[in-house]
Amino acid sequence: MEKLALNSVKRTGEEKLKDLRANKQIPAVIYGHNYAPVSVALDYSEFLKTYRVAGQTHIIKLSIDGKNQDVIVHEVQYHPVTGDFQHIDFMSVNAKEKLHANIPLKLIGSSPALRDWGMVDQLIDVIEVKCFPADLVDHFEFDISVLTEIGQVAHLSDLKIDSKKLEVHLSPETPIVSILEVKGAAAASEETPAAPAPATPAAEAPAAE
Template identity: 30%
Template sequence: MKTVELKGKLRETVGKSNSKLLRRADQIPCVLYGNGENVHFHTHENSFKEIVYTPNAYLVKIDVEGKTYDAVLRDIQYHPVTDKIIHVDFFQVHEKEPVWMRVPVVMTGNAIGVLNGGRLVQKMRKVRVKGLPSVLPDELTIDISKLAIGKSIKIADLNIEGLEFLEPANAVVVLVKTARAVVLAEDEEGEEGEEGEEGAEAPAEGGEAPKEEAAE
């Protein structure tokens, strides 16, 4: 798995007042846990552009005043109004200890069901997996070329050596739906339109025809 680096400084004090002061200076309060004693530090908000605002998953190498830690992003708190990051939690990882992460799903190939008129629906954009840091993938690649109409790929269908999937086995990752429902809906709309045109002639004999509600 790819690694990004992040530098921070130890917090002299913790608490709401100190956190507010840090945020006014564009610094984000952070905590690293998972190895007994928690490490409280802060870093500039721009440090999270590559980590947070991306569909990718990364291991994070954190440098806090010369001491380095390998970690994964665990939780992000956002301001309810501005949507700015106000706090970040990291979990320290170790080479020989398994850890879980959310890994993005990437599909390859052209589903045969889509070529036959179906519609591809991706139910899961990320999947929770657990494994040693050395075997965690950057992304989960799924070949959908043989996926026919009415068929799906579930968590139970995925098998990657060294990885444990933490989602329910029957959870659907991607499927191809029939387009028949879409065609029927279009036909019904067409019939309603024809009825409306015929009804438009009625007011000539007296009485205004009721106005149809706008389609949503």
Template identity: 30%
Template structure:
């Protein structure tokens, strides 16, 4: 488990009560957004697009702080970043206010670490996120699971193989989900192994056809030359 530092501070600007047109905000190199939660009115903000792109990893997976203009520092978590469907450029961002003394629910990413050297194998990560409940300051940036423990085809790892502080973090999973495989070591399918060979054979076949075509063209050219003579 990787602990979030909780010290990141992100500066944003207020859009007042009217907010302004989103199109005009984006023309200035910013993106619109808002902060909601704790039964308070939603606050409309704008953020520099470049800073959102630069600090995206700081937003994901835990607690941080947002400062509107030069005002108070607000503890928040990332609720959502809306993206353009084609370019994946951030279009809108939403932060959720949190009470540091109240537990919240969040999805935490799962990351595989270590190396697995079993030949002709394929590693499948069944779930790339796990739902948890914890105080905002105890939310981890990610869960790590060590795949070097896998030594044979057919072996698997479960949530029990993740090291985390159970006194601070509660996994929101059923008994069945807790016991289900989280990582599977599978045998590489025959077609996946043979694919490069087939590609080589296809290339060789194409080369032979190309050579035959070139020879036919050369013969035709020779015959045309003889007729001309």
């Protein structure tokens, strides 16, 4: 997995957070095992571009006043009204140490049951794994086209996960997605009146002689 680059400036602690945000900067902190926490500031636009690609599963080469440190995004805080980035937590990465990461689960395909008043219910959005940084993956995929009937459920064991590289502590029987019946669909189907048969045209009266 190719590393992404991102610049940052070390904070002195004297800056006011509201002033940083007003200048289109995001306050952030870097921490990790055997790593003393460091407070930095990021350019808003630059982080946005990087985060769109990296998410929380991609290693970022973060430059701190010119000194590089490998990190991943651990937590993102948003403004409750505007949705703007408010604060970023980075976790330092050591190539020789395993880390914890939340890997997104993406559903692909289409279930035939959707044509029979079914709806997809995704039960898990992310799966926490423990692995070496080099073994990180962007996401897991599950093809819901194999769920052909209402009531069917897919489990964690149905995912293709390399257990030699990725440690998952959830039970293999953990449900990840199911097909539910749309509420009231059956009743609505039964109550829908049949279309009336076309009227038979009346026979014409014989012409008077």
